[in-house]
Amino acid sequence: IGYLLLSFTGGVERTLVAVKPDGVQRRYVGQIIQRFEKRGFKLVGLKMLQASDGLLSQHYRELVKKPFYPNLVDYMTSGPVVAMVWEGLNVVQSSRRMVGPTNPAEAPAGTVRGDLSLHVSRNVVHASDSVEGAEREIKLWFEGKELLNWECYDHSLTYKED
Ligand code: UDP
Numbered sequence: 759i760g761y762l763l764l765s766f767t768g769g770v771e772r773t774l775v776a777v778k779p780d781g782v783q784r785r786y787v788g789q790i791i792q793r794f795e796k797r798g799f800k801l802v803g804l805k806m807l808q809a810s811d812g813l814l815s816q817h818y819r820e821l822v823k824k825p826f827y828p829n830l831v832d833y834m835t836s837g838p839v840v841a842m843v844w845e846g847l848n849v850v851q852s853s854r855r856m857v858g859p860t861n862p863a864e865a866p867a868g869t870v871r872g873d874l875s876l877h878v879s880r881n882v883v884h885a886s887d888s889v890e891g892a893e894r895e896i897k898l899w900f901e902g903k904e905l906l907n908w909e910c911y912d913h914s915l916t917y918k919e920d
Contacts, residue, residue: 772802772843772905773850773886774895775857779837781882782806786874787840790883793856793870794844798916803843803896803905809834816898829879841899847917850892853885 775794777787795801809817814834821827844853858869862881865872875882886892896905 769847770845771847771849771889771892772845772896773853773892774884774899775842775844775853775886776884776899777840777842778834778882778884779839780833780880781874782838782840784874784882786882790870791842794842794853797846797852797856798912799844799846799849799852800908800910801842802845802907803900804840805900805904806838806840808837809839811835813898817895826879833879843896843900843905850886850889854887857883857885 775790777790781787781790791801811831814831815822818827818830821830824830846852856870858865858871860871860881861878862871862875863878865875867873870883871881886895
Protein backbone atom coordinates (compact mmCIF):
# COMPACT_ATOMS: atom_id res chain seq x y z
CA ILE A 759 0.00 0.00 0.00
CA GLY A 760 2.77 2.42 0.98
CA TYR A 761 4.52 1.74 -2.26
CA LEU A 762 1.38 2.50 -4.22
CA LEU A 763 0.96 5.70 -2.24
CA LEU A 764 4.51 6.78 -3.08
CA SER A 765 3.84 6.04 -6.73
CA PHE A 766 0.78 8.22 -6.70
CA THR A 767 2.54 11.09 -4.96
CA GLY A 768 5.18 11.01 -7.68
CA GLY A 769 8.02 10.09 -5.31
CA VAL A 770 9.02 6.89 -7.05
CA GLU A 771 10.67 7.64 -10.36
CA ARG A 772 12.72 5.85 -12.98
CA THR A 773 15.89 7.10 -14.60
CA LEU A 774 18.29 6.06 -17.33
CA VAL A 775 21.88 5.50 -16.28
CA ALA A 776 24.42 4.39 -18.85
CA VAL A 777 28.04 3.38 -18.44
CA LYS A 778 29.71 4.97 -21.45
CA PRO A 779 32.34 3.16 -23.57
CA ASP A 780 35.27 4.48 -21.48
CA GLY A 781 33.58 3.21 -18.32
CA VAL A 782 33.10 -0.23 -19.87
CA GLN A 783 36.69 -0.35 -21.17
CA ARG A 784 38.04 0.68 -17.78
CA ARG A 785 35.95 -2.05 -16.09
CA TYR A 786 33.84 0.32 -14.01
CA VAL A 787 30.50 -1.36 -14.75
CA GLY A 788 30.45 -3.33 -11.49
CA GLN A 789 31.29 -0.46 -9.20
CA ILE A 790 28.84 1.89 -10.85
CA ILE A 791 26.05 -0.65 -10.46
CA GLN A 792 27.14 -1.20 -6.87
CA ARG A 793 26.76 2.48 -5.99
CA PHE A 794 23.12 2.45 -7.08
CA GLU A 795 22.43 -0.85 -5.34
CA LYS A 796 24.02 0.34 -2.11
CA ARG A 797 22.00 3.54 -2.11
CA GLY A 798 18.82 1.46 -2.18
CA PHE A 799 17.62 1.85 -5.75
CA LYS A 800 16.03 -0.98 -7.68
CA LEU A 801 17.37 -2.17 -11.02
CA VAL A 802 14.47 -2.67 -13.44
CA GLY A 803 16.32 -2.85 -16.77
CA LEU A 804 19.87 -3.65 -17.88
CA LYS A 805 21.55 -4.33 -21.21
CA MET A 806 24.80 -3.98 -23.09
CA LEU A 807 24.58 -2.51 -26.54
CA GLN A 808 26.45 -0.75 -29.28
CA ALA A 809 24.79 2.67 -29.59
CA SER A 810 23.93 3.77 -33.13
CA ASP A 811 24.31 7.26 -34.59
CA GLY A 812 20.50 7.41 -34.87
CA LEU A 813 19.91 6.56 -31.23
CA LEU A 814 22.50 9.12 -30.16
CA SER A 815 21.07 11.89 -32.31
CA GLN A 816 17.75 11.39 -30.52
CA HIS A 817 19.28 10.91 -27.09
CA TYR A 818 21.43 14.04 -27.47
CA ARG A 819 18.94 15.93 -29.65
CA GLU A 820 19.69 19.22 -27.84
CA LEU A 821 23.40 18.88 -28.59
CA VAL A 822 23.50 17.90 -32.28
CA LYS A 823 24.44 21.43 -33.36
CA LYS A 824 27.23 21.78 -30.80
CA PRO A 825 30.80 21.81 -32.08
CA PHE A 826 31.72 18.88 -29.86
CA TYR A 827 28.86 16.70 -31.13
CA PRO A 828 30.86 14.73 -33.77
CA ASN A 829 33.45 13.87 -31.14
CA LEU A 830 30.69 12.92 -28.72
CA VAL A 831 29.28 10.46 -31.29
CA ASP A 832 32.73 8.99 -31.96
CA TYR A 833 33.19 8.54 -28.24
CA MET A 834 29.76 7.05 -27.61
CA THR A 835 30.09 4.62 -30.53
CA SER A 836 33.69 3.62 -29.75
CA GLY A 837 32.55 0.51 -27.87
CA PRO A 838 29.67 -0.99 -25.96
CA VAL A 839 27.51 0.95 -23.53
CA VAL A 840 25.80 -0.60 -20.51
CA ALA A 841 22.34 0.95 -20.21
CA MET A 842 20.29 0.63 -17.04
CA VAL A 843 17.00 1.78 -15.66
CA TRP A 844 16.96 2.42 -11.92
CA GLU A 845 13.81 2.98 -9.92
CA GLY A 846 13.27 4.57 -6.54
CA LEU A 847 12.39 7.57 -4.46
CA ASN A 848 13.66 10.75 -6.12
CA VAL A 849 16.01 8.64 -8.24
CA VAL A 850 16.43 11.23 -11.02
CA GLN A 851 17.91 13.97 -8.85
CA SER A 852 19.75 11.53 -6.60
CA SER A 853 21.50 9.87 -9.52
CA ARG A 854 22.58 13.21 -10.94
CA ARG A 855 24.11 13.98 -7.56
CA MET A 856 25.78 10.58 -7.40
CA VAL A 857 27.16 11.00 -10.93
CA GLY A 858 28.34 14.58 -10.43
CA PRO A 859 28.61 17.57 -12.77
CA THR A 860 29.16 17.08 -16.52
CA ASN A 861 32.73 18.31 -16.27
CA PRO A 862 34.74 15.96 -14.04
CA ALA A 863 37.04 18.85 -13.15
CA GLU A 864 34.10 20.31 -11.22
CA ALA A 865 32.88 17.00 -9.81
CA PRO A 866 33.37 16.51 -6.08
CA ALA A 867 35.18 13.47 -4.77
CA GLY A 868 32.63 10.83 -3.92
CA THR A 869 30.74 11.29 -7.18
CA VAL A 870 31.23 8.79 -10.01
CA ARG A 871 32.74 11.41 -12.30
CA GLY A 872 34.75 13.02 -9.50
CA ASP A 873 36.25 9.68 -8.51
CA LEU A 874 36.72 8.02 -11.89
CA SER A 875 37.24 10.63 -14.59
CA LEU A 876 39.19 13.74 -15.58
CA HIS A 877 37.84 15.23 -18.80
CA VAL A 878 34.38 16.33 -19.96
CA SER A 879 34.69 14.31 -23.18
CA ARG A 880 35.42 11.09 -21.23
CA ASN A 881 33.13 11.33 -18.25
CA VAL A 882 32.32 7.63 -17.83
CA VAL A 883 28.59 7.71 -17.19
CA HIS A 884 25.25 9.20 -18.19
CA ALA A 885 22.27 9.92 -15.96
CA SER A 886 19.01 11.60 -17.05
CA ASP A 887 18.67 15.19 -15.86
CA SER A 888 14.91 15.46 -15.28
CA VAL A 889 11.87 13.26 -14.79
CA GLU A 890 10.57 14.14 -18.26
CA GLY A 891 14.00 13.61 -19.79
CA ALA A 892 14.26 10.24 -18.08
CA GLU A 893 10.90 9.10 -19.47
CA ARG A 894 11.94 10.13 -22.97
CA GLU A 895 15.36 8.49 -22.74
CA ILE A 896 14.06 5.24 -21.23
CA LYS A 897 11.65 4.89 -24.18
CA LEU A 898 14.54 5.46 -26.59
CA TRP A 899 16.90 2.93 -25.04
CA PHE A 900 14.48 0.23 -23.84
CA GLU A 901 11.41 -1.57 -25.06
CA GLY A 902 8.59 -1.81 -22.55
CA LYS A 903 9.03 -5.57 -22.19
CA GLU A 904 12.68 -5.10 -21.20
CA LEU A 905 11.66 -3.29 -18.01
CA LEU A 906 10.64 -5.51 -15.11
CA ASN A 907 8.22 -4.77 -12.33
CA TRP A 908 9.38 -6.71 -9.32
CA GLU A 909 9.14 -6.40 -5.60
CA CYS A 910 12.33 -5.55 -3.74
CA TYR A 911 12.13 -7.23 -0.34
CA ASP A 912 14.15 -4.61 1.51
CA HIS A 913 11.64 -1.93 0.62
CA SER A 914 10.40 -1.55 4.18
CA LEU A 915 13.98 -0.81 5.28
CA THR A 916 14.76 1.85 2.71
CA TYR A 917 11.43 3.68 2.68
CA LYS A 918 9.61 5.21 5.59
CA GLU A 919 6.00 4.58 4.75
CA ASP A 920 3.55 6.72 6.65
N1 UDP B 1 30.18 16.90 -23.66
C1 UDP B 1 31.42 17.15 -24.22
N2 UDP B 1 31.89 18.44 -24.21
C2 UDP B 1 31.19 19.46 -23.66
C3 UDP B 1 29.92 19.20 -23.10
C4 UDP B 1 29.45 17.91 -23.11
O1 UDP B 1 32.09 16.25 -24.72
O2 UDP B 1 31.69 20.60 -23.69
C5 UDP B 1 29.67 15.52 -23.65
C6 UDP B 1 29.84 14.84 -22.30
O3 UDP B 1 30.14 13.47 -22.53
C7 UDP B 1 28.47 14.98 -21.68
C8 UDP B 1 27.57 14.83 -22.90
O4 UDP B 1 28.28 15.53 -23.94
O5 UDP B 1 28.24 14.02 -20.69
C9 UDP B 1 26.20 15.38 -22.76
O6 UDP B 1 26.26 16.70 -22.33
P1 UDP B 1 25.19 17.26 -21.28
O7 UDP B 1 25.38 18.74 -21.23
O8 UDP B 1 23.84 16.71 -21.59
O9 UDP B 1 25.75 16.67 -19.89
P2 UDP B 1 25.31 15.45 -18.96
O10 UDP B 1 23.80 15.45 -18.89
O11 UDP B 1 25.87 14.19 -19.56
O12 UDP B 1 25.94 15.75 -17.63
